[in-house]
Amino acid sequence: MENDRKALPDEELMLRLKDGEVDCFKELVLRHQRSVINIAFRVTGNHQEAEEVAQEVFLRVYRAATAYTPDAKFSTYLYRITINLSLNQVRKAKAVLSRFFSGEQGFREELETRETADRLPDTPLTSLEKKEVKKTVRKAIRSLPKRQRVAIILSQYEGLSYQEISKVLNCSSKAVERLIYRGKIKLKKELASFLQKE
Amino acid sequence: MDCRGVKKRLSAYLDREVDRRESEEIVQHINSCPDCTREMKALHDTCLLLREDVGVEPSQDFPVQLYERVRGEEDRYSMVKKPYLPLRSLPALARIAVVLILGIFIGTGLGSLTFRKKDVLVELKPGQHTVMGAKLDNFQSIYPQSLTRAYVNLSTSQRS
Numbered sequence: 038m039e040n041d042r043k044a045l046p047d048e049e050l051m052l053r054l055k056d057g058e059v060d061c062f063k064e065l066v067l068r069h070q071r072s073v074i075n076i077a078f079r080v081t082g083n084h085q086e087a088e089e090v091a092q093e094v095f096l097r098v099y100r101a102a103t104a105y106t107p108d109a110k111f112s113t114y115l116y117r118i119t120i121n122l123s124l125n126q127v128r129k130a131k132a133v134l135s136r137f138f139s140g141e142q143g144f145r146e147e148l149e150t151r152e153t154a155d156r157l158p159d160t161p162l163t164s165l166e167k168k169e170v171k172k173t174v175r176k177a178i179r180s181l182p183k184r185q186r187v188a189i190i191l192s193q194y195e196g197l198s199y200q201e202i203s204k205v206l207n208c209s210s211k212a213v214e215r216l217i218y219r220g221k222i223k224l225k226k227e228l229a230s231f232l233q234k235e
Numbered sequence: 236m237d238c239r240g241v242k243k244r245l246s247a248y249l250d251r252e253v254d255r256r257e258s259e260e261i262v263q264h265i266n267s268c269p270d271c272t273r274e275m276k277a278l279h280d281t282c283l284l285l286r287e288d289v290g291v292e293p294s295q296d297f298p299v300q301l302y303e304r305v306r307g308e309e310d311r312y313s314m315v316k317k318p319y320l321p322l323r324s325l326p327a328l329a330r331i332a333v334v335l336i337l338g339i340f341i342g343t344g345l346g347s348l349t350f351r352k353k354d355v356l357v358e359l360k361p362g363q364h365t366v367m368g369a370k371l372d373n374f375q376s377i378y379p380q381s382l383t384r385a386y387v388n389l390s391t392s393q394r395s
Contacts (some may be wrong), residue, residue: 062305066298074297075290084291091293092301099305167287174288192250193285199252218246225281232280 047111054102066095072195073119079190080123081130082179090122109204116205120187170231177227185220192217236260241271245278
């Protein structure tokens with residue numbers, strides 16, 4: 038039975054979840070949790086926040102199952118929720134930052150704790166240079182304007198085509214191409230020091 | 236294709252988003268243009284650097300916490316659906332007793348409604364009791380198997 042579920046497309050799993058097969062939801066989570074968490078992580082820059090966002094994403098998928106109709110690819114729908122919630126999280130974090138800089142009591146300590154947690158490596162690293170590259174790449178991506186950031190993440194990390202990204206962002210393929218082109222030009226400048234070393 | 240046109244399409248070319256004809260034009264231009272070759276290499280190396288960041292792994296607790304939240308949602312939903320009489324939680328005999336008692340109350344209520352209709356048609360006389368002042372022959376049309384008939388029979392037998 039479990040092997041049967043693994044062979045089913047996402048849309049079929051959602052329809053079965055609609056009929057009450059909760060195990061289909063678990064299969065969807067297993068398939069997509071890494072992508073969802075990493076999209077949220079690259080947008081927000083914080084692992085803990087990314088997992089909170091991902092939890093909310095999958096909860097919304099679960100709640101929406103009763104009314105689900107396979108009008109579009111499930112992944113398009115999933116990525117759209119992920120990006121919207123991730124960007125909401127970034128907006129909330131900016132509000133936190135403004136309170137930090139205004140000197141609100143307690144906020145400085147809270148934010149410093151979060152930043153420390155974020156500096157801890159997620160996986161063991163072989164050299165300081167690789168660690169530095171990773172940190173700089175993440176910072177460079179977070180410095181991009183929102184739509185360029187999202188387009189780059191979906192293209193370079195999730196392997197989506199321009200056409201698929203256009204459906205997630207609700208724009209034309211040409212617009213996606215422009216977003217990615219401008220994003221890469223900015224990233225090329227941000228990462229110039231590493232490129233010269235190569 | 237000139238340098239400006241090629242540079243604009245290099246990103247799409249590297250992402251394999253150009254058709255075959257355009258791809259050939261870009262390759263032809265790059266082979267003869269050092270500037271565009273440098274630009275393509277820089278973009279290509281930027282993409283390679285991006286991929287150095289392989290991302291993060293979900294924490295072990297992630298699915299467990301998620302399923303707990305889902306279970307919480309299910310509990311809230313079932314309470315909303317069945318907020319009142321939890322009949323299913325009672326044993327079978329208790330359920331039958333509840334249904335019977337409810338049936339008696341409903342039957343009596345309906346019977347007195349039927350009786351009151353008869354009252355409206357019959358002139359009530361003060362002092363008469365048990366069947367609220369109406370005469371017995373007014374009850375001929377009451378359904379013989381009804382609770383109202385049973386009550387009337389009982390009260391008349393008590394009077395006699």
